[in-house]
Amino acid sequence: MDDIYINLVKNNQHYIKTPFKGKIIRLLVRENDEVGIDESVAVLKTDKFYIEVESEYPGTVKGIGVNEGDIVDRWDGLMVVDVKSNCDDAGLSDLNVNSKSYNLIYSFQQSVLPGYFYSKKSFLSEISEKKEKLIIDLIKEHADNQNLINPIGMGDLSVDIEDVDGNSVVQLFWPDLKSPLLAKRTYFVINPQSGKRQYFTCENSLENELMISSIVEHEGGLTRYNYGGSPDDVDIEKELIIGFFQ
Numbered sequence: 166m167d168d169i170y171i172n173l174v175k176n177n178q179h180y181i182k183t184p185f186k187g188k189i190i191r192l193l194v195r196e197n198d199e200v201g202i203d204e205s206v207a208v209l210k211t212d213k214f215y216i217e218v219e220s221e222y223p224g225t226v227k228g229i230g231v232n233e234g235d236i237v238d239r240w241d242g243l244m245v246v247d248v249k250s251n252c253d254d255a256g257l258s259d260l261n262v263n264s265k266s267y268n269l270i271y272s273f274q275q276s277v278l279p280g281y282f283y284s285k286k287s288f289l290s291e292i293s294e295k296k297e298k299l300i301i302d303l304i305k306e307h308a309d310n311q312n313l314i315n316p317i318g319m320g321d322l323s324v325d326i327e328d329v330d331g332n333s334v335v336q337l338f339w340p341d342l343k344s345p346l347l348a349k350r351t352y353f354v355i356n357p358q359s360g361k362r363q364y365f366t367c368e369n370s371l372e373n374e375l376m377i378s379s380i381v382e383h384e385g386g387l388t389r390y391n392y393g394g395s396p397d398d399v400d401i402e403k404e405l406i407i408g409f410f411q
Contacts, residue, residue: 180242180314181220187211189235189243198226200246207231207243218243240312257316260344266316267344269308274339274348277307279364279380279387282353288362289333289355297322300337329407332356336403345371352403354410365406367395377406 191208194200205217206226224246231243260267281303282288292299297319308315321340326333335353342349348366355362365379375395380387392409395402 179224179246181206181218181244181246183209183218183237183239183241183243185209185211185216186239187216187237189231189233189237190215192229192231192233193217194226194229194244196226196229200224200226209237220246242314257321257340257342260342260347262344265313267347269304269311269313269316270342270347273304273307274351274366274368275346275380275389276387278303278351282364283362283382283387286360288353289335289357292324292335292353293326296324300324329403331358332407332410334403334407343369343373345369345373349375350399350402352406354407356410361410363410365409367402377402377409379409 187209189207190210192206193208194206200206200220201223202220204220206220207218209216209218227245227247229244231237231241237243257266260270278300285291295302300322301315301317301319304317305315317340323338325336325338327336328334333355335355337351337353339347339349339351346368348368350367352365352367353362354365363379363381365377367375367377370376377392377395379390379392381390382388392405396405
């Protein structure tokens with residue numbers, strides 16, 4: 166049963182996930198029921214045996230996504246539990262650096278998103294059309310590839326796009342991520358004439374100080390550069406980043 170786990174959704178809510186493909190033959194809890202750690206919440210029949218799906222955290226069942234007799238695929242969510250305990254992934258603002266959600270966001274910001282940005286010449290038109298939805302779709306795809314749940318929702322992000330000195334500047338505001346090395350803001354700077362582009366972040370250092378960094382393409386991979394501390398004023402931060410791009 167080691168591969169049964171619950172992942173952060175938002176606001177202390179977690180999904181209980183099915184570890185195998187099979188049929189739900191009995192639900193052992195109802196909405197508003199209290200569940201404890203390792204308490205069985207449903208019975209699942211697979212091709213070879215029956216298993217009981219268990220909860221990893223105590224909480225209250227807020228919604229059940231399946232009925233008895235439903236066929237579920239591996240990692241389908243059975244129900245949402247509103248977790249009352251201060252567990253590892255209690256919230257986005259201060260994620261434990263060893264948590265699955267932290268690793269998901271960190272790898273997305275530092276690898277997946279810059280890789281997509283540099284590989285997609287149509288990035289500017291895509292994000293101009295889809296705005297926040299493009300980012301959410303990319304995070305969800307990254308999460309699905311790891312059998313995880315995207316902890317960031319549409320309302321957590323905002324995207325601004327403007328032209329500055331002939332450059333297109335896309336500014337992505339993340340939720341208030343206070344954990345080290347997670348970006349609070351991401352900048353995509355593109356010169357439409359030359360095709361030059363660069364990915365910047367403003368993120369918390371290990372010493373909890375805001376710093377400006379950039380991830381650039383280098384010899385078929387990605388290389389990181391640090392530009393030092395970031396000012397408190399976001400507009401001045403943007404001006405500095407545009408200056409670094411020149």
